[in-house]
Amino acid sequence: MSKFRNRLAWCLTGAGHHLFESVEVMEELASRDFEITIFISQAGLEVARMYGLEKRLRSIADGSYYREFVTPSDGASCSKAGRLLMRMYQALIASPASANTVAKVVRGIADTPPTIAIAQALKGGVRVFMVPTDGETEYETETPHMVDRLVCEAHTCKECEPLTSCPTGAFELVEGMGHIDLSKCIGCSSCLRSCPFGAIKFRVKVKARSSPIDLENVKRLSLIRGVVVLKRPKDLLQKIEELTSSR
Template sequence: MSSSTGSSKVLRRLRPPQRRVAWCITGAGHHLYESFEVMEELRRRGFSITVFASRAGLEVVRIYGLEKRLKAIADGGYYRELVDPSGGASCPRAGRLLLKAYEALVISPASANTVAKIVRGIADTPPTIAFAQALKGGVKVLVVPTDLEPEYETETPHIVDRSVCEAYRCRECRPLSACPSGAFEVVEGLGHIDLSKCIGCSACLQACDKGAVKFRLKVKARSSPIDLENVERLRGITGVKVLKDPQEVLNEL
């Protein structure tokens, strides 16, 4: 009996400690793909990741076609769950941060709306509740805001260049029949994508031989003055580190 107990203690000492990170996804497309790449790299390195997602965050994940990758990251194992608003308004699993069950909380991408709530002490979504609990528990917080610079380049979800549709006026719209979710529509003779239905599968992109459908088109975006001010307020919160890019998270863990 004592020998067995001793062996168990030795095994516990030899077994490497499990590394855990809590990762928050908010309603922003900017830095979203890069955030997924970093989460996948952390999983390859042996980290368990609990994903805290807002309702808007889940919507953006769907629109950009990342639902399968999210399920692979948060596959349902212990400390590898997806925590979303359906789990309760108080987000009970965020209490793990108070108990220091994670070595860090990452919010990437952090939308302007989420940053605004955080700096004003509002905790009403899984990411903002997780943030509040992390501060109370003394857990390191890493945040990648979308609106860090006055102007930045970002990428669109699937969209239709209606000028191309106007030029061709196809008799048969191939993307319309190819779309599995009913998101692709023809409105006034021109293609249109209803993002509330889009699953980001790129079927429309592949079906359109005229090049009217675009995906991850690079566009310029401007941050509002109040969003830039909120990021500066965020920098002033003890225990929070603001990062420029999701890849920087790898250097912090």
């Protein structure tokens, strides 16, 4: 076990499922004086941004020592992941862990900040907790901002208020109806608040099914020495408490 104070490495990947709960758990641990370094992939950064969570994440990992926000732009080698080899963290958490990330870990591929950090943690003997997005055959997830075109089509607006209120140009008109370019969206909800007819939806619950290969990869993940697979981000609180109290 590391002789250093409570420090966690947190990996974020390109998944919306479990994302809000993961951030809530992260904030809870930060309030308990855990230093959290975030290792985020490019897809993870884009997803966090479109769900409006980037500001909250950068508040947790504010750039101070051991509270860095590590992105692909910090270099392909992800040098800060070397701390895990030196056991400078109590644990590494990957939540949410996308199906793509799980597949890479199972096959030993390390080419993003999260997968490089996980590889270094396993080499260094740091406990790894992972919350896969595709651990169950069926699950319920939430959407980013979207336009209900049926509502939009039912109203002929002389001026589209979401179009004029969007600060990034993500909201646009396609064939006369609203559309959100998620690559530009920062999840600010200005479009949602400004539409008088409620055509903009956010965090709509949808059913999803995991593919057989993704389910198999989660099983393989659970067999890797040093990896603990959990169902929900909230399960992390007890695991981290047990880990730190045993020092």
